[in-house]
Amino acid sequence: MKKLLKKVVVVVCSAAVGFVNGFFGGGGGMLLVPLLEKVMKCPVKKSHATAIAIILPISIASAITYIINGYFDWTSVLSVSGGCIAGGAAGALLLKKLPTGIVAVAFALIMIGVGVKLTFF
Amino acid sequence: MFFKIIVFIIIGIAGGFIGGMGMGGGTLLIPLLILFTQTDQHLAQAVNLIAFIPMSAVALIIHIRNKLVEFRHVLITALPAVTASVLASLLSKRVEGADLSLYFGIFLMCLGVYQLVSAIIALIKKKKSQEGKQSAENKRELSENRQD
Incomplete structure (x- = not known):
């Protein structure tokens, strides 16, 4: 019974993550990691890696839906993707050298600030 | 351009x-x-x-x-997530851009607060474990000094 309940929780939470990622075009990974860690008892590193394996098919499916809906622009897609790959490699390489705790706090403050700007101004 | x-x-x-x-x-x-x-x-x-x-x-x-x-x-999470994400992508097309920005702003604030709290908790834990190590080292030094 407890196992079944856990499965139901996981399925419902996953659907919620998929919904958020499709509706807002991102952000699902940040919800998936705690789901994997806290509910499915996956170790921290494995949670981050597994989250990518789950988010990738979600992103491909929603990206196709967005493109079919007419939201696509070559210039922005190509230039942002190129920058993203370079930035992603740098971020992954520097992960061990940077004070991640402080970066995380700074990033959270930026998110709150941007959120306030988009909501109230 | x-x-x-x-x-x-x-x-x-x-x-x-x-x-x-x-x-x-x-x-x-x-x-x-x-x-x-x-x-x-x-x-x-x-x-x-x-x-x-x-x-x-x-x-x-x-x-x-x-x-x-x-x-x-992966399978148990990806199946419901992919289904929900396609439905949500179709739904978001029906929402006006300005409204979607507003909802996104609220979503960001929630995520930011969550991220801030968990980052601070992680920092405190890290500090405590460092202090724990230091006090263990201090004790060891003390006991070594006594042996001298």
């Missing part, structure tokens, strides 16, 4: 950098695109979804090689 492409690339680097550190780059990429390039909310979301694919595909290959992916968790 040239200037705009440079801005796009810089925004991509910033989003990719945070994403590469595993902190959800998309939540940074989308607002940067809206605030600095006047991209429509829907298009910004589409750009983020597409830009995420090549980077995460590379990361995923590395993680699979390092045996960090728990495949038994």
